[in-house]
Amino acid sequence: MEQSFETKAIRGQIERTQYKEHSVPVFLSSSFTFSSAEEMASTFRGETDATIYSRYSNPNTDELIQKVCTLEEAEDGFATASGMSAVFASIAAFLKAGDHVIASRAVFGSTHQILTTILPNWGITHTYVEPDHVDSWEAAIQSNTKMVILESPSNPGLRLVDLEKVGAFTKKHGLIFNIDNCFATPYIQRPSKYGADLIVHSGTKWMDGQGRVLGGLVVGKAEMIEKVRFFCRHTGPAMSPFHAWLMSKSLETLAVRLDRHCSNAFALASFLEEHPKVNRVWYPFLSSHPQYDLAKRQMRYGGGLVSFEVKGGMKSGMQFLNGIKMCSLSSNLGDTRTILTHPASTTHSKLKMEERTAVGITDGLIRVSVGLEGIEDIKADIDQALNAVSY
Numbered sequence: 001m002e003q004s005f006e007t008k009a010i011r012g013q014i015e016r017t018q019y020k021e022h023s024v025p026v027f028l029s030s031s032f033t034f035s036s037a038e039e040m041a042s043t044f045r046g047e048t049d050a051t052i053y054s055r056y057s058n059p060n061t062d063e064l065i066q067k068v069c070t071l072e073e074a075e076d077g078f079a080t081a082s083g084m085s086a087v088f089a090s091i092a093a094f095l096k097a098g099d100h101v102i103a104s105r106a107v108f109g110s111t112h113q114i115l116t117t118i119l120p121n122w123g124i125t126h127t128y129v130e131p132d133h134v135d136s137w138e139a140a141i142q143s144n145t146k147m148v149i150l151e152s153p154s155n156p157g158l159r160l161v162d163l164e165k166v167g168a169f170t171k172k173h174g175l176i177f178n179i180d181n182c183f184a185t186p187y188i189q190r191p192s193k194y195g196a197d198l199i200v201h202s203g204t205k206w207m208d209g210q211g212r213v214l215g216g217l218v219v220g221k222a223e224m225i226e227k228v229r230f231f232c233r234h235t236g237p238a239m240s241p242f243h244a245w246l247m248s249k250s251l252e253t254l255a256v257r258l259d260r261h262c263s264n265a266f267a268l269a270s271f272l273e274e275h276p277k278v279n280r281v282w283y284p285f286l287s288s289h290p291q292y293d294l295a296k297r298q299m300r301y302g303g304g305l306v307s308f309e310v311k312g313g314m315k316s317g318m319q320f321l322n323g324i325k326m327c328s329l330s331s332n333l334g335d336t337r338t339i340l341t342h343p344a345s346t347t348h349s350k351l352k353m354e355e356r357t358a359v360g361i362t363d364g365l366i367r368v369s370v371g372l373e374g375i376e377d378i379k380a381d382i383d384q385a386l387n388a389v390s391y
């Protein structure tokens with residue numbers, strides 16, 4: 001019988017040391033020793049899996065990677081210092097000058113900056129496509145297209161990409177299927193089922209889930225990860241062993257945390273849908289979501305994020321945040337604490353109005369990362385702040 005997700009997340013751990021510790025120790029050691037010149041030489045030839053140096057690998061990052069690979073049903077992986085270094089490595093390890101990328105228009109802000117500002121300096125171009133119309137992506141293919149980059153659900157519009165269609169599309173055209181699975185986590189959505197080559201995570205969000213550490217992961221097919229490992233080994237974005245230890249511990253509670261995040265998020269979304277000060281609510285598991293059927297097909301639950309539009313635009317959005325008493329105003333997400341963001345005045349304020357509108361960020365849009373506080377307290381705080389909005 002195959003073990004459950006929860007069991008794998010808790011019992012998948014490295015071998016115990018001579019102390020037979022129950023919890024995994026932290027290996028704060030930059031390098032590791034060898035008992036002979038021969039052992040050292042064969043390790044450097046890649047003939048043993050002994051640990052050499054913590055920029056390449058470390059028992060704690062190894063343990064974390066192994067666990068994430070089990071949960072994502074991926075063959076191999078590499079742990080990085082942040083989600084963005086994982087995103088960057090997953091691109092830079094594969095592309096060269098002259099290559100072209102097809103990217104879903106609704107990607108994380110810094111991923112957008114990599115595509116639009118950094119990669120063009122190195123002669124790598126991209127075409128943005130609509131996340132919810134994979135059938136139209138054919139038109140974006142060029143003879144030099146190498147990779148498809150996407151997120152599902154997207155931030156903060158919570159638009160979905162049909163992963164089965166992307167799998168067929170990338171296979172047909174021989175493109176690398178690169179997905180940022182940070183918003184869903186492997187508990188909610190398993191991109192490897194659809195043929196994803198590279199699955200990227202910001203572990204900073206739901207994986208750690210407690211707002212403590214930055215970290216990222218790239219997992220996927222072994223021959224792909226070989227290139228990511230080479231790139232990271234020599235460019236140096238390694239994750240700290242301490243952060244890997246924390247994140248591996250956090251994964252032990254990922255399923256129970258997400259069960260509650262998702263049930264709180266669904267309850268909040270349903271409440272907001274009935275609220276007189278709210279124009280619209282986006283949540284994948286609300287039947288009003290335009291891709292509700294797809295959400296039910298490819299996701300276990302709707303996730304921990306809810307977006308809604310306060311009536312009255314920019315002024316109301318800011319007034320609403322100023323009325324909040326308990327929840328946090330922060331740009332982060334995936335924490336035990338409920339976090340509110342007003343993208344138009346913060347995370348997406350550098351985008352032009354047309355660019356914002358194209359990804360569904362209206363002036364009154366609020367993103368809620370629903371926490372683990374009592375749902376009645378979350379609803380009450382948001383309700384009183386909404387009621388105080390005048391427009």
Ligand SMILES: *Cc1c(COP(=O)(O)O)cnc(C)c1O
Nearest residue numbers: 082083084108180182202204215
């Ligand atoms: C936060 C985030 C990132 C970047 O992760 P960091 O750990 O902050 O570098 C990338 N993708 C998505 C979808 C994110 O939410």
